[in-house]
Amino acid sequence: MLVRYIKDSRVATVEKNSIVFLLAFFMILKGFSLNAGTGTKNNAVKKALTSKDIQAFTGAAAANKIEDEEQREAYLLNYKQLEINYGNNVDFQLRKEQVILCPETEDYLYSKFTPLRTRYKKGTRPRLEKIVRDITGQCKTDREKVLAITRFCRDLYKKNPEVYSADYLFTDYVYGGTEEQLIDKPEILCETLGRLMVALCEICSIPGRVVMHDIGGHICSEVHVDNHWAYIDPRTGIYFLKKDGSFASVRDLLQDPSIINLQSNEVKADVSDMWTWEYRASKCEKMFFNPREITGFQNYSLMDAGKYNYSQLTAKEVRDAGLFTINKKYNDICFKIFGLTSDWEENHWGNRPLKKIPLVYRHDGFTTYFTDFLMDRDYLEKNYVDCFENSNVEIIEWGLGPGSVFCFETKVGQIFGNGLTHAQLSMLREGDRWANKNVNHLIAQGGPLRIAVERAHQLGLEIFARLEMNHEYGPADPNNWDWVGFVGKFNKAHPEYRIPGTVMLDFKHEEVRDFKKAILREAAELGVDGISMDFAVYPPFFEKPDSRIMTRFVRDIREMLDEVGQRQNQRVRLMVRVPFERYQAIGLDWETWAKEKLVDIIVPTHYAPSTNFDIPVEEFVQVAKESGVLVYPSTFLGLGFVDDDPQPGDDETGQKRYDKPKTREMFYAQALLFHRSGIDGLQLAFSADEWNERTWLNELADPEKVKYADKHYMVDPIKMNPGTFQLSKKGDRYSGESVFPLRIGDNIPVAREKGYEITSHLVLYTRNLRLDEKMEVYVNGNGPVVIPGSEGEGQEKHETVINPSIDNHSSFLFEKDWWQRGRRQVAINEDWWRLENNEIRIVYSAESDKRDNPLSITWIELLLNYSEKEELVN
DSSP, X not given: OOOTTSXXXXXXXXXXXXXXXXXXXXXXXXXXXXEOSOXXXXXXXXXOOSTTGGGGGBGGGGGGGOOOHHHHHHHHHHHHHHHHHHTTSHHHHHHHTOEEOSTTTHXXXXXXXXXXXXXXXXXXXXXXXXXXXXXXXXXXXXHHHHHHHHHHHHTGGGGSGGGSOTTOOOTTOEXXXXXXXXXXXXXXXXXXXXXXXXXXXXXXXXXXXXXXXXXXXXXXXXXXXXXXEEEEXXXXXXXXXXXXXXXXXXXXXXXXXXXXXXXXXXXXTTSOTTSOHHHHHXXXXXXXXXXXXXXXXXXXXXXXXXXXXXXXXXXXXXXXXXXXXXXXXXXXXXXXXXXXXXXXXXXXXXXXXXXXXXXXXXXXXXXXXXXXXXXXXXXXXXXXXXXXXXXXXXXXXXXXXXXXXXXXXXXXXXXXXXXXXXXXXXXXXXXXHHHHHXXXXXXXXXXXXXXXXHHHHHTTOEEEEEEETTOOOOXXXXXXXXXXXXXXXXXXXXXXXXXXXXXXXXXXXXXXXXXXXHHHHHHHXXXXXXXXXXXXXXXXXXXXXXXXXXXXXXXXXXXHHHHHHHHHTSOOEEEEEEESSSOXXXXXXXXXXXXXXXXXXXXXXXXXXXXXXXXXXXXXXXXXXXXXXXXXXXXXXXXXXXXXXXXXXXXXXXXXXXXXOOOHHHHHHHHHHHHHTTOSOEEEEOOTXXXXXOGGGGGGGOHHHHTTSOEEEEOXXXXXXXXXXXXXXXXXXXXXXXXXXXXXXXXXXXXXXTTEEEEEEEEEEXXXXXXXXXXXXXXXXXXXXXXXXXXXXXXXXXXXXXXXXXXXXXXXXXXXXXGGTTEEEEEXXXXXXXXXXXXXXXXXXXXXXXXXXXXXXXXEEEEEEEEEHHHHHO
8 A cells, every 4th residue: 555655655544543553673684683672671572473473563552662753753654544444344344354464473383374375166157267267378487477467456557547636636546445346447456456457467376465664554465486585566567586496475575675676677677658667676675675664464355355344434434534634744754764855756656766868849840930120141141040048058959940831941831922923912911911921032042940940050059840730720811811821732632632521631631741851951950950740730630540650650750851961961859749648549650669769759748738737757758768769848927818919900900819828837837747757858948039038937947946946837727627616505505526637746844854834725717706605725634724705806706707718709819808806815734735636625615506506616726936044034
C-alpha cells in the first residue's frame, strides 16, 4: 500500500474507535541476521516455533512488541489508514492477520507459515482460470508464469488510460472487491494488486503470500518459485535477481541490500511505464528495505473467500472517514523515520534532480512580417535572430508560413499572397498585405529562411524549419477571405485529396505526402539544423486514421533528411509536435517513431489551449529515456478561450476581441510542472515579437528561477464542464458537491525551509450567491473555507458568468474584462497544498433548488505568492 507522500499512493481505513495496533521492525546488520527492536532489552531472542507462538506477533497484538516510539506511531497510522480505505473488508482483514518479520518470527515465516502446496480446486473461479490461461498459455515454466502474471497486474491500468493520469485523484474510485472486480476496474492500487498476484499464482499451483511494508506504506507479494521465495511487486513490475540468477526474497534483500543495484537491463525493463527503474529502486533502497522499515506477511487463498468480506467502499466514504487527516501525520513521521528530507520526494517526481534546460522559441512564421514598412535583411536579423544571443534559447523554430501557403523562398509551394488578384488581396487584412510585400522583398535579398539560418549560425544558434502539417482554412468559398488567402494552389486544384466534407488534406493519398515532403526537402536544403513537423496543427489527418501510413511517411522524411544531411556533412534533426493525448486516435504513433529513432525531439502539447492548463508528459519522458529522444513540451502564448485574431475590417471599425489573459505567473506554474516531470527542454510557442516584450521568458529554462516565483495554477477547463451542481434535498436545504483535481509543482514545506513565506488564494468564477446560498471549499480534506451569500454590492443579484467553452455569445468578446465576471477570491491555508496531486472539493447548499439560474463554476484557479522573510520583517 502506497502512502500519500509517495507518488500516486492511496491508503486505508478504520472506524474511529478501533485503534489497537501491531508493528514490528528489523534492522539489518551487514552479513548478519535480521534484528528487530522487539522483546526485552538484553534478553536472548526467543524463536517463535509454532502457530501459537506467532500470535504475539500478529495483528493488534504485535503492537506490544514495538520498542521504538516513532516506529510504533507510524505503524498505528498505517493500520488506521488501511481500515479507512477498506473498513472490515478483505484487505483490512488480511492486515489484521499480518505477522511481522523479526528475529523471533524469521525462521517460522520462512519454513512453516505459508503452505507450499496450494489448495485451489479447479472450477471454483472459472473466469479467473480463463484469465490465467490467457496470461500463461505460452509459458513453459513456473518462472515464466510468475513474470507473465506480474506484467498482467502491472499493466492492468492500461485497460482504461484515465485510471492513471497525472491528475487522477481517485475521486470516483471504489476501493476493494473480488479478484474479478479488481480486473474489471481495472485495479491500480498496490494493496489489492498484491492480493490479486497471489490469487492468480494460486490458480497456477504456485504458492504465494502478501507482503506489506508498514512504514514505507507499500504492499507487494512473495511467491514460491524454483524452490525459493521471490519478492514480486506487481504494481510496479519490480523484482530482483541474485548473482546466481534466482529471485531474491524479502529476507535476501534485507540481509544484502546491494542486490537492489546489481540488476541487468532485462530486469530493469520490466518496470511499469508509470515510473523509471532508478526511482523504484531508490524507494526500495531508502524505504522498503531500510533497516527501520517494518515488514509483515499475510497468507491468502481463494479457497478461504467465504471468510472474507469483499464489499467495496466509495472514495467519498473513505474521505469522510478522515483519510486526509491521517495521511498528513503518516507523511511526516515516515520521512522522519527514514531520515529523508522533505525535498527527497520532490526530486523524485520525474525521477531526476531539477536542472537548467535549453529553450526552443517557436514562432508562426507569419506575424513576423506584419509591419507598416518594407522590411529588409538587417531588420529581420536584428529583431528575430540577434535577440536570442546570450539567452537560454538554443533553437529558433522558424515557421514556414500560415496554412498551406508559405513565407520562405519556396519553388514547390505558393508564396503567401502571390497569384491573388487585386480584389482578392483587398479582402485580406492590412498586415496580411504587408506580409506578402515583405516576404517577396526578402526573397530578393536572399530569402528570409536563408538569411535567418546564416545569422543564427554566426551566433551559435540552431534553426529548425517548422511546417504546420494540415493547416487548411474552410469553407471552400471565394467569398471566404481565409480560404482565398491562406489555402494554397495544391489544395484548391485537388479537391479529390481532401477528407470528405472538409477542406483538410487526407494523408492516405501519396500525392499529399509527397507535397509535404517536397516542402520539407526545400527547407532542409537551405541549411537548417532541423525540421519540425507540427502535427498539433491541425487534426484530422485522415478520413480513417491510419498510423501505419503516417509512420511510413515519417520514415520517408527521416530517410530524406539523412540524404540531405549526408551531402551537408551533418545530421538534420527531426522534431515532431503531437497532442499529449488521443494521438493514436488520429494516427500518430509517436512511440514507434521514437523507438525506431526516426525523430530526435518530441514536443507534447494540447489539442487546444482552452482545454488543458496542465499537460502531463511523464509518458513521453519514460519513452524518451528508453529510446534516447528528447522531450521538449510546449507552453503556449495564451489560454485561447476566444479567437482574438483580427478580422478584415477590424482596423476600420475599431473593434477588438479580448481573450482571458495568460499571466506571467501561469507560465511559471506550467514551467515548474514540466521541470518536475524530467523534461529535456521547453518549447515556447509564441508570435514573433513576444520574446522582445517578455524578457522574463528566458527564466523558464532555470528551475531555480521558477521554483520560488509566484504561481498561478488553473484547474483544467475541460474538467470544469458542465460545472453545474446537481442538488438533492438534505434536511431543510438542497445541496450538491463537485470535486476537481489540481496538480501543482510547488513544495511548500521546502520553500519555507529555504526562507520563504507563502500565501495561498483560491479564485472561483461563479454568479453572485443569494443570501440563502453558500459554498464550502475543502482542499485535500482540510476545511471548510466558507463563501457565504450576499446581495452583492454594486452588482446585479444574479450576475451572469460567461463560460466561453459552452456559451455562444458575441457581444461579450468586445468587453475588455468580460472574464472577470463573478470572480471571487478566498484565502486558503498554504499548508493544505501538496506537491503534485491535490483535490479541491466544493460543497454548495441553498434553501431552494431554483432552476432558472443554477449555480455553476466556470474556472478555479490557485494563486501562490512568495516573499522572503527578511522582506516581511522590513
